[in-house]
Amino acid sequence: xxxxxxxxxxxxxxxxxxxxxxxxxxxxxxxxxxxxxxxxxxxxxxxxxxxxxxxxxxxxxxxxxxxxxxxxxxxxxxxxxxxxxxxxxxxxxxxxxxxxxxxxxxxxxxxxxxxxxxxxxxxxxxxxxxxxxxxxxxxxxxxxxxxxxxxxxxxxxxxxxxxxxxxxxxxxxxxxxxxxxxxxxxxxxxxxxxxxxxxxxxxxxxxxxxxxxxxxxxxxxxxxxxxxxxxxxxxxxxxxxxxxxxxxxxxxxxxxxxxxxxxxxxxxxxxxxxxxxxxxxxxxxxxxxxxxxxxxxxxxxxxxxxxxxxxxxxxxxxxxxxxxxxxxxxxxxxxxxxxxxxxxxxx
Amino acid sequence: xxxxxxxxxxxxxxxxxxxxxxxxxxxxxxxxxxxxxxxxxxxxxxxxxxxxxxxxxxxxxxxxxxxxxxxxxxxxxxxxxxxxxxxxxxxxxxxxxxxxxxxxxxxxxxxxxxxxxxxxxxxxxxxxxxxxxxxxxxxxxxxxxxxxxxxxxxxxxxxxxxxxxxxxxxxxxxxxxxxxxxxxxxxxxxxxxxxxxxxxxxxxxxxxxxxxxxxxxxxxxxxxxxxxxxxxxxxxxxxxxxxxxxxxxxxxxxxxxxxxxxxxxxxxxxxxxxxxxxxxxxxxxxxxxxxxxxxxxxxxxxxxxxxxxxxxxxxxxxxxxxxxxxxxxxxxxxxxxxxxxxxxxxx
DNA sequence: GGCGAAATGAGGTGCGTACCTCAAAAACGC
DNA sequence: GCGTTTTTGAGGTACGCACCTCATTTCGCC
Numbered sequence: 001x002x003x004x005x006x007x008x009x010x011x012x013x014x015x016x017x018x019x020x021x022x023x024x025x026x027x028x029x030x031x032x033x034x035x036x037x038x039x040x041x042x043x044x045x046x047x048x049x050x051x052x053x054x055x056x057x058x059x060x061x062x063x064x065x066x067x068x069x070x071x072x073x074x075x076x077x078x079x080x081x082x083x084x085x086x087x088x089x090x091x092x093x094x095x096x097x098x099x100x101x102x103x104x105x106x107x108x109x110x111x112x113x114x115x116x117x118x119x120x121x122x123x124x125x126x127x128x129x130x131x132x133x134x135x136x137x138x139x140x141x142x143x144x145x146x147x148x149x150x151x152x153x154x155x156x157x158x159x160x161x162x163x164x165x166x167x168x169x170x171x172x173x174x175x176x177x178x179x180x181x182x183x184x185x186x187x188x189x190x191x192x193x194x195x196x197x198x199x200x201x202x203x204x205x206x207x208x209x210x211x212x213x214x215x216x217x218x219x220x221x222x223x224x225x226x227x228x229x230x231x232x233x234x235x236x237x238x239x240x241x242x243x244x245x246x247x248x249x250x251x252x253x254x255x256x257x258x259x260x261x262x263x264x265x266x267x268x269x270x271x272x273x274x275x276x277x278x279x280x281x282x283x284x285x286x287x288x289x290x291x292x293x294x295x296x297x298x299x300x301x302x303x304x305x306x307x308x309x310x311x312x313x314x315x316x317x318x319x320x321x322x323x324x325x326x327x328x329x330x331x332x333x334x335x336x337x338x339x340x341x342x343x344x345x346x347x
Numbered sequence: 348x349x350x351x352x353x354x355x356x357x358x359x360x361x362x363x364x365x366x367x368x369x370x371x372x373x374x375x376x377x378x379x380x381x382x383x384x385x386x387x388x389x390x391x392x393x394x395x396x397x398x399x400x401x402x403x404x405x406x407x408x409x410x411x412x413x414x415x416x417x418x419x420x421x422x423x424x425x426x427x428x429x430x431x432x433x434x435x436x437x438x439x440x441x442x443x444x445x446x447x448x449x450x451x452x453x454x455x456x457x458x459x460x461x462x463x464x465x466x467x468x469x470x471x472x473x474x475x476x477x478x479x480x481x482x483x484x485x486x487x488x489x490x491x492x493x494x495x496x497x498x499x500x501x502x503x504x505x506x507x508x509x510x511x512x513x514x515x516x517x518x519x520x521x522x523x524x525x526x527x528x529x530x531x532x533x534x535x536x537x538x539x540x541x542x543x544x545x546x547x548x549x550x551x552x553x554x555x556x557x558x559x560x561x562x563x564x565x566x567x568x569x570x571x572x573x574x575x576x577x578x579x580x581x582x583x584x585x586x587x588x589x590x591x592x593x594x595x596x597x598x599x600x601x602x603x604x605x606x607x608x609x610x611x612x613x614x615x616x617x618x619x620x621x622x623x624x625x626x627x628x629x630x631x632x633x634x635x636x637x638x639x640x641x642x643x644x645x646x647x648x649x650x651x652x653x654x655x656x657x658x659x660x661x662x663x664x665x666x667x668x669x670x671x672x673x674x675x676x677x678x679x680x681x682x683x684x685x686x687x688x689x690x691x692x693x694x
Numbered sequence: 695g696g697c698g699a700a701a702t703g704a705g706g707t708g709c710g711t712a713c714c715t716c717a718a719a720a721a722c723g724c
Numbered sequence: 725g726c727g728t729t730t731t732t733g734a735g736g737t738a739c740g741c742a743c744c745t746c747a748t749t750t751c752g753c754c
Contacts, residue, residue: 002437004740015703020742028701030751047438051398052740055709088668090349091397170682181528209682301670321435323428323648326685331678335517335556338673351710362733367712375731377721399710402739406712 003044012040023048050316054093061094062118063311065148066109066125069100072227072254073280078149078300085304094312101125110134120144120311122161127152127197144314146307149298150198158314161307163298163327165198169205169252171329172275175294176206176248177214179273184216185247188239192227192253202252202277217247225255232258240266248273257282260291279332287334295332302327350391359387370395397663401440408441409465410658412495413456413472416447419574419601420627425496425647432651441659448472457481467491467658469508474499474544491661493654496645497545505661508654510645510674512545516552516599518676519622522641523553523595524561526620531563532594535586539574539600549599549624564594572602579605587613595620604629607638626679634681642679649674 008019014037021029022037040046053059065082067075079098086096101109106128113121113134121143125131127150135155138145144158151160176187189206191199203222210217223239225232232255240246240262249272251259256276263269270290276283279297286292306325313320355366361384368376369384387393412429414422426445433443448456453475460468460481468490472478474497482502485492491505498507523534536553538546550569557564570586572579579602587593587609596619598606603623610616617637623630626644633639653672660667 002740006740017704018702021702024742026743030701033701049402049740050438052402052709053742055396055399055402055711055739056741056743058709058742084668084670091394093349093396093398167683171680174680174682178528179525181525205682299670299675301668305671321431321648323431323646324652328646328675328677328685329683330675331680331683333518333521333678335521335552336514336676336678338675349710352712353710364734365732368732371712373713377731380731396710399739400712402709402741403711403713405739 002049003046004049005046007044008037008040008046011044012037050318059093061120061312061315062116063094063096063120063122063308064113064116064118065096065098065307066112066121066123067098067100067148068103068124070103070227073282074254074278074300077280078303081300081304082307084301085308088305089308092312094308096308106130113138118143119315120146122146122148122307122311123152123157124148124150125152126150126195127154131155144311146310146314148303148307150196152197159310159320159325161303161310161325161327162198163329165201166205168277168296168329169202169207170209171205171331172202172250172252172277172294172296173206173209174213175331176250176273176275177210177217179275179293180214180217180247182216183247184218186218186220186243186245187248187250188220188236188243188246189222190225190232190236190249190251190253190255190259191222192255193224194222199252206250206252219250220246225251225253225258227254229255229258229261231255233262234258236262246272248275251276254278256280256286256292260286264291279330279337283332284337284340287332287337290334293333297330297332298327299330349396350393351396352393354391355384355387355393358391359384406440408467408659408662409463410441410443410467410469410655411460411463411465412443412445412654413459413468413470414445414447414495415450415471417450417574420629421601421625421647424627425650428647428651429654432648432655435652436655439659441655443655453477460485465490466662467493469493469495469654469658470499470504471495471497472499473497473542474501478502491658493657493661495650495654497543499544506657506667506672508650508657508672508674509545510676512548513552515624515643515676516549516554517556518552518678519549519597519599519624519641519643520553520556521560522678523597523620523622524557524564526622526640527561527564527594529563530594531565533565533567533590533592534595534597535567535583535590535593536569537572537579537583537596537598537600537602537606538569539602540571541569546599553597553599566597567593572598572600572605574601576602576605576608578602580609581605583609593619595622598623601625603627603633603639607633611638626677626684630679631684631687634679634684637681640680644677644679645674646677 005019009016019037022034082098099112106125109125110130121138132155135145135157139156146159146161147157149162191203207219210219220243223235225235236259249259263272274292275294276292277296279295283292283295287295310320310325352366356363366384369381429445446459453472456472457477468485479502482492482504486503493506493508494504496509554566557566567590570582572582583606596606610619621639622641623639624643626642630639630642634642657667657672
């Protein structure tokens, strides 16, 4: 049997009321008594039963996820994953809302948080001063804050939920180098925007590995696709026209469809090594057909669940299991694609 | 406010006692009444508060993990991961014991389960008739059973916690083929035993990919290392003596140390592509030094937590989130090694 | 030593659920 | 319509904790 508050009272030689005052940091207890109670707690190894505490407290956790309103397949999948994770948390008195904001205008994001009283927020947003301020103000109000997918290392967030994008770029680099097997050539690099933190990191990691280990490959200047297939196709065509044939393309952003379509149209499909990010219906098909050679993926379900766990732990003042919250950099090849998840509940 | 059992009673026009009987499948309720209650539950969207339920139930879940007593680094890490996961579950009234048994003698394993009353078991064991019987008898006693790492598809287990070893073998095959970049050659394959289910699957997957996509590679007959470095070194030397130089080695088993040591001694380190399994201190070092080119890994923390979640869900009669329980086939390269986890609590 | 203030004790109630008992009501068989 | 069995209702207790009130004790201070 785990020790309870009554055991603390007996062990410390005080009453239940005093133990309660100490446990919940209520005033009116002498320093000396507080120490006696804490000693007793340490001695008998008491751990608060959070479930029972929350039950008594009638506590409801309010969490908000803020995501860009773009319609990329990755974001769609992420939203679905958050909904699913939230569904699993309702039996644990957590309430999750998703707010979306236009990427161009993070001001809307700031407004969305005004006046709400909530316990935690997971924010996927560009690294702008407004957002940094928003995070700071949330923290000041005692809200747990996690950044999602793209970090804000200079903001006051408690935790970053996402992959190490530098390492992801390095991984892409080594796959590109090894898959090309020593053949020299140029490599095009597609990012969403050269201002996005995750894109910068991926690019840095990619270049570093190429320079260190595959000097025969020449990475070209980043081209910006803004996570849009049309736009990506356009800039890639321009890039190829300017630089001539490439041996590989590293798509660090969304909009991979623009790349495969362009290569297909130019008769280069399967002859250019393509490394892309994020497992979506399209990249899955492209992997299966051989149009893409590898995908660097992050599990959206893991992202969603990890964010909720981290925020919950923060609010409860609990520690997290770092190993459980480390989002893995997954390498997806045709051969290790997971079976398609059936979406939605069966009838 | 979430609806409670009282709301169900009011909505269904029955008493609390009847709702309770229905919810907990107690006898003595007419079919018609059961339907009325369930309809009311569906109508008001009631979800049982598991925290409160467990509190009232005063239930303690007893789980057992059965593992071979071998001292491989993988098993050590797995045991540590189980301990850590169990630690996290004590606040959810779960109690976990690990029992080990000698691989040669699964009879000991069977005895270890005699007379215990427990709720769930996770079993990592070879596919023998004794073990299959053991699983069947456990199931008959109402114990939830999961197989761990190595499956027992013909046994009555509820769930398999581990990677798809066929796909893992395929992944190893494609990495081998692509890393060798079209160079022809022989490939040695090390397994622990040609009788182990996971080894058979890996071998099948590996061979299939080589045959389909890399006909220039010739896989040699499996050599058995029995998860032991010494033994592995011995059989690998014999294999190389017999077959001449190889382009690659696929180590589907533990005992990778025997392979790197042998290659090192023969002056072949870095000149033979090595694909190994499981991220251990040794394979991590070998990856960093370039002695191994890639490691196919399964996250031991995920294995442990998933097993516990699956067993818990089974006992509670809840569904699982399949996406969360799918153990990923991770591809570890030097470039995406996770930072070393600090072991043990900090002082 | 007496005073006011601070600290502590005793005890109650409720959170949402499980599980129990006993009485009352309804359904059933004849 | 009777007796019997089955079904249902009413109510209580418990789980571990939070939070409240009011009485009582202890402390610090002059």
